[in-house]
Amino acid sequence: MSRHTTRPRSLSSLLDELHEQRFTGTVVVSGSPGGRIHLRAGRIGAADTPGSPGPETVLRNTGRLADEEWEAVAAAAATPGESLSAVLEGRGLIRRPEFDILCTSTVLDAAFALAISMLESWEITDAVPVAWTGPTFSPRRVTTDTKRRLAVLEDMWGGPVTDLARLVVRPAPDLPQRIPDRYAALLRAANGRRTPRDIAFALGRGTYAVMLDTARTHRLGLLDHDRPAASSGRPSTAPRGPGPRGDGTSAAAAAQLPRRTPGAQHPHLAARR
Numbered sequence: 001m002s003r004h005t006t007r008p009r010s011l012s013s014l015l016d017e018l019h020e021q022r023f024t025g026t027v028v029v030s031g032s033p034g035g036r037i038h039l040r041a042g043r044i045g046a047a048d049t050p051g052s053p054g055p056e057t058v059l060r061n062t063g064r065l066a067d068e069e070w071e072a073v074a075a076a077a078a079t080p081g082e083s084l085s086a087v088l089e090g091r092g093l094i095r096r097p098e099f100d101i102l103c104t105s106t107v108l109d110a111a112f113a114l115a116i117s118m119l120e121s122w123e124i125t126d127a128v129p130v131a132w133t134g135p136t137f138s139p140r141r142v143t144t145d146t147k148r149r150l151a152v153l154e155d156m157w158g159g160p161v162t163d164l165a166r167l168v169v170r171p172a173p174d175l176p177q178r179i180p181d182r183y184a185a186l187l188r189a190a191n192g193r194r195t196p197r198d199i200a201f202a203l204g205r206g207t208y209a210v211m212l213d214t215a216r217t218h219r220l221g222l223l224d225h226d227r228p229a230a231s232s233g234r235p236s237t238a239p240r241g242p243g244p245r246g247d248g249t250s251a252a253a254a255a256q257l258p259r260r261t262p263g264a265q266h267p268h269l270a271a272r273r
Helices: 011-020 055-061 067-077 084-090 096-115 139-157 161-165 181-189 196-203 207-219
Strands: 002-006 025-032 035-040 043-048 118-125 169-171 223-225
Touching (some): 011 025, 011 118, 055 067, 055 096, 139 161, 161 196
Antiparallel strands (some): 025 118
16 A cells, blocks of 8 residues: 655655654655665665666576576475475575575665666555565665765766666677686677676676776777667666676686586675674
């Protein structure tokens, strides 16, 4: 049931008010791309947005879980009294502490993605069911982390973070023989049609982490880009399915970067603090 709709004067101030009221429910944010923030007793327990990968995308697109494993887990977790974390741990796939780290990482990344979105309005509703929950955070903690990320990215990029978010990137024409793993994976996914957010979905990495590495690889001369197009108010629609996944350092021309077998390594799930 909808409680209230309006144009937000400040999403962070709204969340602070709901925290004081110990509100349990969901804030549905409209915009490009928009999203949802799930509150338990005023604290943020989950967030989802098309602007950043959620736990399912991270687990599947990194190869941490095979598609059939995820589908079986999701079906089992839909049973009354079950939870996703309990099923994952019970089947020996992911221990609860690791899953909590994943949930923390994706909540903070979703908050960052919403901060660089074109927000239009918000709506407070009763709690919307969410498949995963982890530790809860005060809105102030999340806002502080988001501001820090924005400042780091702006300093690294040397311009508006929203411009970086809209770049369509591709590898530079002349790459060195050996490239660090994480940069090699990003360069493989940068096919000249994807933005940093699209690459985040393809790799199953956080949008913030990919944008930070995009700024770093550009500074190192490894990445080229087209000038950001004027915003159309629409999110990017470039493919975001599982893309090429990266191996270690190796000889690399732009179209001949090495590949590895998906799932060979666990993803780096720790939230940046």
